[in-house]
Amino acid sequence: MATLVRIRGSSPRQPGARLCVTRSGQMAGSVSGGCVENDVFEQAVQVLDGGEPVLASYGIDDELSLEVGLSCGGAIDVLIEPFAASEAWQAVEAAVGDEKPAALATAIGPGPLAGRKLAVLDSGETVGSIDAAVDGELADEARRILLSQTSTRVLTVPWNGQEVGVFIEAFAPPQRLFIVGATHTAMSLCRMAKELGFHVVLIDPRQPFVTAERFPEADELRCGWPGEVLDENTLDAYSYVVTLSHDPKFDIPTLTTALRCEARYIGAMGSRKTHERRKRQLRETGFSDEEIARICAPIGLDIGGRSPEEIAVAILAEMLAVRYGKIGVAPGDGNPASDGGA
Numbered sequence: 001m002a003t004l005v006r007i008r009g010s011s012p013r014q015p016g017a018r019l020c021v022t023r024s025g026q027m028a029g030s031v032s033g034g035c036v037e038n039d040v041f042e043q044a045v046q047v048l049d050g051g052e053p054v055l056a057s058y059g060i061d062d063e064l065s066l067e068v069g070l071s072c073g074g075a076i077d078v079l080i081e082p083f084a085a086s087e088a089w090q091a092v093e094a095a096v097g098d099e100k101p102a103a104l105a106t107a108i109g110p111g112p113l114a115g116r117k118l119a120v121l122d123s124g125e126t127v128g129s130i131d132a133a134v135d136g137e138l139a140d141e142a143r144r145i146l147l148s149q150t151s152t153r154v155l156t157v158p159w160n161g162q163e164v165g166v167f168i169e170a171f172a173p174p175q176r177l178f179i180v181g182a183t184h185t186a187m188s189l190c191r192m193a194k195e196l197g198f199h200v201v202l203i204d205p206r207q208p209f210v211t212a213e214r215f216p217e218a219d220e221l222r223c224g225w226p227g228e229v230l231d232e233n234t235l236d237a238y239s240y241v242v243t244l245s246h247d248p249k250f251d252i253p254t255l256t257t258a259l260r261c262e263a264r265y266i267g268a269m270g271s272r273k274t275h276e277r278r279k280r281q282l283r284e285t286g287f288s289d290e291e292i293a294r295i296c297a298p299i300g301l302d303i304g305g306r307s308p309e310e311i312a313v314a315i316l317a318e319m320l321a322v323r324y325g326k327i328g329v330a331p332g333d334g335n336p337a338s339d340g341g342a
Helices: 037-052 087-097 132-150 184-195 248-259 272-285 307-321
Strands: 002-008 017-023 027-029 054-060 073-079 104-109 117-121 124-126 152-159 164-169 176-180 199-203 220-222 237-241 265-268
Touching: 002 104, 002 164, 017 037, 017 132, 017 220, 037 054, 054 132, 073 104, 073 265, 087 104, 087 117, 087 124, 087 164, 104 132, 117 237, 132 152, 132 164, 152 272, 176 184, 176 248, 184 307, 237 307, 248 265, 248 272
Parallel strands: 176 199, 176 237, 199 220, 237 265
Antiparallel strands: 002 017, 002 073, 017 027, 054 073, 104 117, 104 164, 117 124, 152 164
8 A cells, every 4th residue: 555645845646645556466546646656556566575664755757867756846755565454544444434533643764663553533542553652642643633624744753762754644524514405506516515525414394395306416315494403413523504595594593503513614695685684683693793704605706606506616616715724714705696596
């Protein structure tokens, strides 16, 4: 198993990308999009023969050089190791299967610790060990990564008079998208969000609209009022909440519940005038202007879209921008297309 653990400059793939290789020549995955895979395969075969992990580094591809490199101008480090379903790996695999957060720390060397693994679970439990002298520090850092929802980090720790690099990778639960209002825009948003890996829950009390025929990609169809379906235990920091109804009977209960939770994104369709009415109602409920500012409204990035499909693209773009920290949770003017809507 080859894992991209560090990049410097540009790279086609991000840390955590993997390429799996068998001795018979089967391959799955990629660490560079094709630039260095041939060399990684050759080194992987040697690792299978020797049994020891190797940290391979690849730099800029120089047309005048015979060395393998990247054409994008960056440099990467790839850990190539014999795969073993260690206790730490199995613990992370089980957590991912149960949709619970977990982190995996892997020593990348140099030195005899290379390849050793430590799993850190959401419960606080640790499984496996890199070395007793560094496990505590690594576990603390892994927990910080999980809380910050950062994907990966390389940490250098002192060990026996030398420094050892450790690749820490966080495995977050699936991002969950709660869509309130079974509208035309919701149909497009559901389909596109599913393609991006979201677990999609569609909520609407109107039975004729909440059907598998209209929403075949939805993971869950909930026929009920949002105030009854959503609760503070349902929404967490991995949750995204979107209300598309234009109806205060839907919007206010949805926003009230979402604002009381750590939802990563809260978006509401409707014009600025509509949102001003919502804000007055939410203030009467007891929310401050600072809390209400978490709501993205009008919803979506201003890309000029008008059709339900284009509005869905704008909403997803805003969700991703919030997810990756490109914009805050109150990103300004929003999308004028929300003034009409589905």
